[in-house]
Amino acid sequence: MSxxxxxxxxxxxxxxxxxxxxxxxxxxxxxxxxxxASLNGSVSRTHLDGVFDAHTGAAAPLxxxxxxxxxxxxxxxxxxxxxxxxxxxxxxxxxxxxxxxALARFPTLILVLVPLLPGFQRQLARLMAQDSDVxxxxxxxxxxGLIVTVVMMVWMVxxxxxxxxxxxxxxxxxxxxxxxxxxxxxxxxxxxxLMAVFRRVLS
Amino acid sequence: MGKRxxxxxxxSCGQVLKVKRFACPACDTAVEGDFAxxxxxxxxPEEQEFLVRFAECSGSLKDMARRYGVxxxxxxxxxxxxxxxxxxxxGEGKEHEERSPS
Numbered sequence: 001m002s003x004x005x006x007x008x009x010x011x012x013x014x015x016x017x018x019x020x021x022x023x024x025x026x027x028x029x030x031x032x033x034x035x036x037a038s039l040n041g042s043v044s045r046t047h048l049d050g051v052f053d054a055h056t057g058a059a060a061p062l063x064x065x066x067x068x069x070x071x072x073x074x075x076x077x078x079x080x081x082x083x084x085x086x087x088x089x090x091x092x093x094x095x096x097x098x099x100x101x102a103l104a105r106f107p108t109l110i111l112v113l114v115p116l117l118p119g120f121q122r123q124l125a126r127l128m129a130q131d132s133d134v135x136x137x138x139x140x141x142x143x144x145g146l147i148v149t150v151v152m153m154v155w156m157v158x159x160x161x162x163x164x165x166x167x168x169x170x171x172x173x174x175x176x177x178x179x180x181x182x183x184x185x186x187x188x189x190x191x192x193x194l195m196a197v198f199r200r201v202l203s
Numbered sequence: 204m205g206k207r208x209x210x211x212x213x214x215s216c217g218q219v220l221k222v223k224r225f226a227c228p229a230c231d232t233a234v235e236g237d238f239a240x241x242x243x244x245x246x247x248p249e250e251q252e253f254l255v256r257f258a259e260c261s262g263s264l265k266d267m268a269r270r271y272g273v274x275x276x277x278x279x280x281x282x283x284x285x286x287x288x289x290x291x292x293x294g295e296g297k298e299h300e301e302r303s304p305s
Binding site for chain 2: 018019020021022023026089090091092093096100166167169
């Protein structure tokens with residue numbers, strides 16, 4: 001470390017903000033991200049109904065959106081914490097794991113706004129109805145939306161991996177394999193948890 | 204001229220160097236012998252700097268993180284890496300002692 005406070009480039013803030021932010025601060029910002037993304041999702045009718053899922057179209061009561069976001073975060077945090085316990089040789093804090101995983105969901109703030117692009121919903125409806133009409137503006141809007149969605153998802157996974165690597169102090173092949181298994185388990189568990197919660201609440 | 208780094212390993216064979224001679228810069232008195240480098244001197248300048256800061260912060264990782272504007276796990280991970288390195292250096296030292304003729 002240099003004698004003064006460490007400085008950072010834009011790429012650090014984009015791909016490894018956890019070098020500078022973790023613990024309670026990351027948790028506070030991350031929870032704000034989860035809640036704001038959920039509320040924006042309610043406007044665009046976008047459901048983050050799984051750790052790596054985003055579906056648009058279905059209207060739902062407002063309270064469903066934050067529950068989806070919170071379940072995604074809690075399940076992924078727990079999966080990563082368990083992976084860290086297995087792979088890491090260091091002692092680490094659950095606060096850092098859950099805090100950084102919440103902050104890693106930052107790209108969902110942008111992702112949930114994609115369906116608000118003009119023409120996106122019209123083109124989606126056309127595709128769902130297998131309508132062969134082509135409106136160039138709508139197709140362009142839809143394509144841009146898809147690209148943004150993929151980029152945001154990739155960015156989120158990259159952030160989640162860096163959050164796991166920093167908070168659990170892991171690296172190398174074993175860490176990557178454990179992360180992939182944690183992601184798969186978290187995706188399945190979040191889907192199952194959300195279904196169970198909604199079945200119980202809505203029945 | 205900038206501060207020169209203390210050489211800790213042989214540029215030819217990579218073996219850990221030993222100190223053979225000390226000299227007083229004031230009166231030129233020299234002491235010769237066979238002195239092993241202390242483990243801390245064999246750390247890199249960055250690692251030594253980290254240890255100095257660790258002591259300055261009374262061993263509080265939270266204070267270090269706050270003072271240097273990095274997160275707690277970043278400091279914790281550096282400390283873990285340093286602990287591993289110290290363990291490896293001590294292991295190397297023991298191995299070297301066992302190999303050297305008494």
